[in-house]
Amino acid sequence: MSTPHTIPLAVLVDWLHRFRDAVVEKRDWLTELDSAIGDADHGANMARGMTAAVEKVEQTTPAAADELFKTVGMTLVSTVGGASGPLYGTLFLRIGASLGPVTEVEPAALAAGLHAGLEGVVARGKAEAGDKTLFDAIAPALDALDAALAEGRSAAEATAAAATAAAAGRDATIDLVARKGRASYLGERSAGHMDPGSASATLLFDTLAAAVAG
Amino acid sequence: MSTPHTIPLAVLVDWLHRFRDAVVEKRDWLTELDSAIGDADHGANMARGMTAAVEKVEQTTPAAADELFKTVGMTLVSTVGGASGPLYGTLFLRIGASLGPVTEVEPAALAAGLHAGLEGVVARGKAEAGDKTLFDAIAPALDALDAALAEGRSAAEATAAAATAAAAGRDATIDLVARKGRASYLGERSAGHMDPGSASATLLFDTLAAAVAG
Amino acid sequence: MKKLINAPEDVLAESLRGLALAHPELDVDLANRVILRRDRKAEGRVGLLSGGGSGHEPLHGGFVGTGMLDAACAGEVFTSPTPDQMQVATKAIDRGAGVLHIVKNYTGDVMNFEMGAELAAMDGIEVRSVVVDDDVAVQDSLYTAGRRGVGLTVLLEKIVGAAAEEGQDLAAVADLAARVNGQGRSMGMALTSCTVPAAGKPTFDLPDDQMEIGIGIHGEPGRHRVPLAPAKDIAAQLVEPILADMDFTGSPAIVMLNGMGASPLIELYLMYGEVAALLEKAGVTIARNLVGDYITSLDMAGCSVTLLKADDELIRLWDAPVVTPGLRWGA
Amino acid sequence: MKKLINAPEDVLAESLRGLALAHPELDVDLANRVILRRDRKAEGRVGLLSGGGSGHEPLHGGFVGTGMLDAACAGEVFTSPTPDQMQVATKAIDRGAGVLHIVKNYTGDVMNFEMGAELAAMDGIEVRSVVVDDDVAVQDSLYTAGRRGVGLTVLLEKIVGAAAEEGQDLAAVADLAARVNGQGRSMGMALTSCTVPAAGKPTFDLPDDQMEIGIGIHGEPGRHRVPLAPAKDIAAQLVEPILADMDFTGSPAIVMLNGMGASPLIELYLMYGEVAALLEKAGVTIARNLVGDYITSLDMAGCSVTLLKADDELIRLWDAPVVTPGLRWGA
């Protein structure tokens, strides 16, 4: 039975739909960010991957959270390629593994799942704080989420705080000199541009907050 | 001994210098004309060829008209290539053969030499009036030259009339649809553009008139 | 103008120097701008000479070698080489059996090669010529310069080169060349103009939403300017005029999808897929193909299609070994 | 955007279709986007797999064939292929002796190939990998993604391909790959940006009087933007950082002057002449060379230089027969 504070599976599915819509809508912007310091494909990559992932979810209608995120993660791994495919793929695969076969999720469990996801990203990509990657949006978002939940805030409030922190982390990537990913080849020239992966990761938290808010 | 009406060898040499200067100076214009309906090399071709020809003349200082024009003709044939190399080359070779080993030239003999040159051009290139080639500047120029000489006009007057007629012939190529040379590939699209070869041929008569006028 | 060059007037000489350094198996006469095979043919074999303006690389110098050309004369960019280059080259490659001149049908090339052949004849060398004129974009007529010589030149040089290599005599080689020329047709298009180094700017302006159909290989504008179209439509605009000009059904065809110089291979393969699909629908059987940059127009983006109506004999000659910088197989 | 394509999202599939039609000797798995040799290697021979984003043609699909790769996985334009493509390809080419993955050092390629190798290991196939990182434009460091893999990939695939073809075992082939990678360096430059089809416009703006030095092969801007310069200076800006990074004297070198896709061959030969002259002056002996488009960046104008410090053994493997669409000799 769902308590007022738990997040039902339908909301998680809605999150993924919203994330798909967001990366499709912001596709050109993500690509433009990637043109400045990368190879102009991040928008296409995320749009292609999330479109396929949501299609797969619609076809298979996973019955539990683990299956839902595994489906998304596997589809991203097998349709995206590039850096974002394995990274976002691993993120979702680990979220699924952490949540397990549940049909509703406590906010703290979701936070734990996201932490597991970020650990997966780090295991794959070895990024650290300040390397100018999607880590720099996700890590502060999770800190904010944890803090809000620890203060007893609602899931809606906590995910909104996470989204705000993600955006701040994303904006802070502008001044950074990249040390990981394609932007690192530019050396000092990478400074002054927003990291595209941190931008798509912020959309992930924006849409989570929107889905939870309903 | 030179009579007031004959043209000394030095004037013929001066003509060739002036023609070289003219095609070098108008090089970009000739190339621009050739860009519109050809392959953008007529200016480079004429400048390269006449620069080499005049250099050769300066090195070898031919003692008579036949040698002078043979030197120019041979140098054009061996340095220009393209359509203009054999055509201008043949023109000068035939002029030289027609004039013979003289050191001064009667206006009528020069006209006969130019006619022989044009016949050579036609023998090589099979152009007819209205084909939109250098023929369309040279032929009317020679008609005007003949007429003026027949009227008893001076060499200076007659060559000036020839230059005027060449320019008129050149301008008349604008409306023509090309049937010979590279512009013919454009079919109807060749109309509306001046033929580059008729433009360089007009410079040939301009500089002849200027050299004769002294 | 953005090019990997020094001074425009040095482009040809410096490019030939690089060719010579890159291909020690070639004997590049830098003074005369003639590219020759280092290991000459045996006595009694027919020599094959081609040449033309530069800017079409790998044509012609890149097709000098075993099984193809014995020599090529390089003119200035888009400018026919001169008769004395042809004289030098003809003399160098004559092995007592005469020399075939392979000439693309342009007024300048034809006139210069004619004079070159006259000079060679004065040296006592028997010269025959074939004038390639395969471009269906240009209407053929007795009263004009006729059709241009374009992509078919590559196929002809390969096939006739194999015949000369195996010892066919001058008459046979010249007849074969004429036969190949009669059985091939081409059509080209441009997405962009090229830039002649000495001119310093594009030969023509082409808006972003337009393309030129029926271009040659000298950066000249085409027969018509039409709106930019998808590859599928472009393929149709190239294939249809070729098939309208000649029937290619009933015999195996050799097909070339040629890049004009600045179109990347990923696009050329895509175009080949479209062209092959159209040909299949039209009942044309493709026996052999070439996809890539073989006869280019400097830095022009675009492509051309060439079809040659073949038979067992032409295919046999096509498959014969060839070792040149631009085409290589069988050895 | 002016390209010979239909819809941007179909470029890869349609280009692979054309490749398959043009090269019946290849077995193109259109569903999985894997290009394979049709005549597989004999049992007991090591398989060679490479792959990466598309847009670098002929790399990698054009290097599949006898004496080079057994298969290549094609990703979307500039996007690494996915682990399941690598799994399918690895399985298809394993002849019981294991498979070497040749990976260019990009985060995406490395991660996807790692996952692909994990999947192949689950299928019971022994996989070794070499990560090519030859681009001296990028500073190597433990704390960054390291140097990019660029032109050396071509040379490595050829040499290691010959070793696998002649029956060397997986350990030997992998060691050889590591050795070649350690001995090669590259540096590239761009006159223009390329345009990714899905992006629809140039990746970066580059004024008419500027060029980018130290670019990779994905249309990314380079290490610095400098004024446009003559070929001679460009050659120096490419050769000097390579020679500063590694000593190439004392051993024969294999040199590649590679075009980025839109620079015509006349310019590439000219650049090769400049590069060869600089190398000679620096005491580097060129034993073998390649000039042309081998690892491109869509329609980018520009070039790159690759040097490989060789020895008799590497030269022997280099000279061994190779039959692929992109490189062919000796057969």
Ligand SMILES: Nc1ncnc2c1ncn2[C@@H]1O[C@H](COP(=O)(O)OP(=O)(O)O)[C@@H](O)[C@H]1O
């Ligand atoms: N090692 C890494 N760890 C975490 N994130 C990374 C790493 N490398 C790259 N990224 C992220 O991936 C984003 C680029 O993704 P994308 O453009 O889709 O792939 P690619 O770089 O292969 O073209 C970067 O903006 C960055 O945020």
Ligand SMILES: Nc1ncnc2c1ncn2[C@@H]1O[C@H](COP(=O)(O)OP(=O)(O)O)[C@@H](O)[C@H]1O
């Ligand atoms: N058959 C011909 N007879 C006379 N003049 C010709 C003929 N063909 C071309 N021309 C002239 O040559 C000019 C072009 O010369 P040029 O550009 O130097 O050579 P190409 O056409 O080989 O590039 C044309 O403008 C035309 O006047």
Ligand SMILES: [Mg+2]
């Ligand atoms: Mg990217």
Ligand SMILES: [Mg+2]
């Ligand atoms: Mg011209």
Ligand SMILES: [Mg+2]
């Ligand atoms: Mg010309």
Ligand SMILES: [Mg+2]
């Ligand atoms: Mg990418």
